[in-house]
Amino acid sequence: MAPLPEKSRQICRNHIFALFLCLTLFCLWFVPGLQGVVRANHSVVPEGGSLLDQAHSVKDNNDLVLVKVPSKGSGGAVKATLFALIGGIGLFMFGIHLMSEGLQKAAGNRIKSVLGKLTGKPIYGLVLGTVITAIIQSSSATTVMVVGFVNAGLLEFTQSIGVILGANIGTTVTTQVVALKLDQFALPAIGLGMIMYLFFDARKVKQAGQAVMGFGLLFLGIVIMKNAIPPEAKETIRHLFLMSSGTLKGTLFGLLVGTVATAIVQSSSITVSLIVILAFQGLVTDLKEVIPLILGCNIGTCTTALLASLKTDREAQRAAAAHTFFNIFGALMTLTIFYHLYLWVIPKIGGNMPHQIANLHVMIKLVDAVIFVPIVRPFSRFLTWFVPEKRILARELARPHYLIEGIKQDPTAALELAIKETVRFGGICRAVIKTAMDGFTYNDEELLKRGHIYAQAARTLRNTIMDFVIDLSARDISEDEAKKVANIIVSLYNFDKVLTQARKLLKLGQTKAACNIPLMGSALEELKKIYHEVDDALTEVSGRLPEFHR
Structure with missing residues (x-):
């Protein structure tokens, strides 16, 4: 049986996802015993009947929240709390991912256009990085995108440093949004986003609907997490926060926890937002308790860019290293120079503890940027020394220099990288032909052997x-x-046909060299003429390939 077309598969996936989401919400609202209703003062509505029936009894409180209410000593209490926390964290992370992905799709081409026009002034890159990350809600995504653009030659390494600094600032927007306590908009946003995504054909409307749905799921996850922590567990969590403050050992513990947690979830926005959510529960009473954790989260988010740069060229690896150095040096400066300044300034700004944590996150990033922007160029020279160029060996020809798996989420940047890699492939084909030509002409067996390795x-x-x-x-x-994808595939096919002929010439050259057969003058001239025509054609195709995709 023939497989379904991609469009049909996409429609099936959409309807399955919608059905799953509807069933989840149905269970959340109507199935007796799954959830309870808790007031803001933590008084429990008596169980019995469906959740909707219980909800009608709460008329004097707008902070109606959904949460499992385990009875103390109940055998299922621990399990129910664990399930609620896992589900809440899952919805929260998936909501951020869905919102970020939708916004990236909607803004991808514009981001490429703006980045392409970026000037060499670091302050412009700082502003641009801040705006882009504030829009797509992910500094990791912005940094991976920048690494990809540097790798593709769309950005110079020095220009990318300002953008990365801006990405560090823009990522604090998520924490500020979480601190606003927009819980009541969660379910309406999910419903609106689903309508936009499923019932409109316009691509931009679908992408916006995906982002709105992600926004709603994010806050639905927050609602569940905030109210799923039983009183007996709060003392344990409170003790963990106290362990992260006051001593060198506690500071190192907080740094380690923040780094590892963020490296696992690949987003400092998620981990810092979780700290804000716990602060809503009264589990954080002093900024000293969260500074090491936030700094650890900033360091942990560097792993995304570092992993994305493993198979890139040196310029892109320097961009990823810049991101890592910024956050490590920023953490050191905070702990040694600005620690007491933050503890004095942030409470003066005002707000409750969740807002103070969000403001602290912003201030740390702003101070780091103010310090690093004036020294961007000397810092870029340091990174050029720290990550030196390396001589490319023959075996490294098979390794892609531009392709990054993590950037496939941004098709615009991914296509640029694929074009660069295809042009590089064409250059290798030219090198194989040149090697085959020289080996065939001079009966050089070593050269012919090397040509086979290149091929x-x-x-x-x-x-x-x-x-x-x-x-x-x-x-x-x-x-x-x-x-554009189709054009790349056709180009690969054409280059490969030339490569096939070069391999045949290599085999013929080995036979000729083994018999030590000389090449006559007229035949040599004719072979050189054919070679130059093929080489010129490959050069022209390689040069024009990027133009076909503009």
Whole structure:
């Protein structure tokens, strides 16, 4: 049986997701015993009947929240609390992911256009990085995008430093939003987002609907988490916060916990927001308790960019290293220089503890940026020394220099990288032909052997590029992007045909060299003429390939 078209599969996935979400909300509201209703003063509505029936009894309180209410000593109390926390954290993380992905899709081409026009002034990069990250709600996504753009040659390394600093500031928007306590908008946002996503055909409306639905799921997760922590567990959590303050051992403990937790979830926005949520429960009473944790979260978020840069060129690796150095040096400066200043200034600004934590997060990032922006160029020279260039070996030809798996979420940047890698593949094909030509002409067996190694590496690289663009084509990309994918595949096919002929020439050259057969003058001239024509054609195709995708 023939497989369903991609559009049909996408429609099926949409309806399955909608059905799952509807069933979840149905259980949340109507199934007796799954949830309880808790007032803001923690008084419990008597159980019995459905949740909706219980909710009608709460008329004098607008802070109606959904939460499992385990009875003390109940055998299922621990299990129910654990399930509620896991579900709440899952909804929260999925909401941030869904919102970030929708906003990235909606703004992808514009981001590329703006980044392409970025000037060399670090302050412009700082502002741009702040705005982009505030829009897409993920500093990790912005940093990975910047690493990809540097790798693709769309950004210079020095320009990228300002953008990365701005990304550190923009990521604090999520924490500020969580501190606003917009719980009452959670379910309406989910419903509105679902309507926009399922019942409108316009791509931009669908992407906006995805972002709105993610916003609602984010706050639904917050509602569940905030009210799922039983009183007996709060003392334990409170003790953990106290362990993170006051002593060197406690500070190191807080740094470690924040770093590991953020490295696991790949987002400092999530981990710092969780701290804000716990502060709503009265589990944080002093900023001293959270400063090491926040600094650890800032360090842990660097792992995303570092992992994304493993298979990139040196410039992109320097950009990822810049992100890591910023956050590590920023943590050291906070602990040694600005610690007491923050403890004095933040309470003066005002607000409850959740708002103070959110403001602290912003101030740490702003101070770091103010310190680093004036020294961007000297710092870039330091990183150039710290991450030096390396000589490319023959075996490294098969390794992609531009492709980054993590950037497939941004098709615009991913296509730029695929084009760069395809042009590089064409250059390797030219090198194979040149090697085959010289080995065939001079009966050089060593050169012919090296040509076979290059050819095998080129074929491996072609397969890697092909897998990358085919995987990209299976994603939710625009019609224009699909055409670009098709052009890349055609270019790979044409380059590969030339590579196949070069391999045949290499085999013929080995036979000729083994028999030590000389090449006559007229034949040599004719072979050189053909070689130059092929080389010129490959050069022209490689040069024009990026133009086809503008």
